[in-house]
Amino acid sequence: MRAKFGIDAPGVVRTLALLGVALGVLAWPVFALLRAAWGGAAAVAVSAGLALTALTLLTQSVWMVYSSLVAKHRLWHRTLDGLALRGDERVLEVGPGRGAVLLRAARHVPRGHLVGVDLWRAQDQSGNGRAALLANARAAGVADRVEVLDGDMRDLPFPAAEFDLALAGLAIHNLPAGERARAVGELLRVVRPGGRVVILDFEGTAGYADALRQGGADAVHTSARHWSMHPPVRLVTATAPAARP
Template identity: 55%
Template sequence: MATAGAVLLAGTGVYLHTTLHGKLRIWQRELDRAGLSGDERLLDLGCGRGAVLIEAARRLPRGQAVGVDLWSGEDQSGNRPEATLANAAAAGVADRVEVRTADMTELPFADDSFDVVTSALAIHNIPTSASRYRAVDEAMRVLRPGGQLIIADFWPMARKYAAHIGQGTLRGLGPGYWYSGPWLGVTLLHTVKKG
């Protein structure tokens, strides 16, 4: 009983660290690794209240960060476009952030519209595997040749997305992006769209 309690307490601590600090630090690192020049057009799928979207916008002084979401409060509390725009304003990047209501499986953008497409723990919320694959296909469709796809999701999902598109590298993001323990760890799928 004492062991189970200790494991539960430790898992709660890991979850809180990831939610409050870890995932943001990891996205800062991964966006830095992407080597953005500052004038890109970036799309964030399932942007929620804008954590990744705003971090991306900070790196795009001459670019644009577009976030799409269905704004479900079920997946994230307080999830609405006004909250995301308020967060962007508070971060001083509102001039380069746009949010739209859109379904990841039917993106309202032309082919080859973005230099980078990101998604943080959003695609797995789509209820069917066929629809999740459709979202990944849509991300690839709107990405220009030579553009980067950067998806962070639970490891079984990230592996399936990579297998579906037949390309990309997978990398575990470590304890900073665990939800209670390694069994709920997040993996990064990174790929560059072939021309």
């Protein structure tokens, strides 16, 4: 059995693809109608605009699929590899979905324990659900080291300093803007002194970095945009403080 991680934001991908196809199909009859009514120049201008818009939408949908299936995995592999983990860490991910990031982290901590906490919203990932994550964990041979809980990232059911590493990938932006700092604060709270927080997202990253600084985190860093994914993303990394404020 092979792990299957689905597509992120499937509704958005589907809408972009359907609109792209519809506008592409519409371009030719619009050209024919406008050519008869307004002449060739106007018909070419309007139909070309429709065709270009269609191509843009289709490109975005394909890019998002590539992001889910390829680019996200590569970026997280490089990111986790760069943390120089010991291999026995306790790792938390909020919003793990079907486990693409959490199970990749499992490869970097072969003696560690991993916990995923999610509300499992179908609009965030195709086939989203705790059963899908656990099935993928079994397929990857790491089910004995993976724990899955229902829960809200704004109110994590763990004591302080429970984990060595806390991850959030394309998850925090789903919260209302006013609630995101609370979720970031929870990630920092449950990480032990000297532990790491890593957040990947396409919006709100400046606010995440500010929330980490306000929480007393050290070495807060926001990366440049990574254009291999669509929408382009940034990574926010930080180290939990040795002494809590």
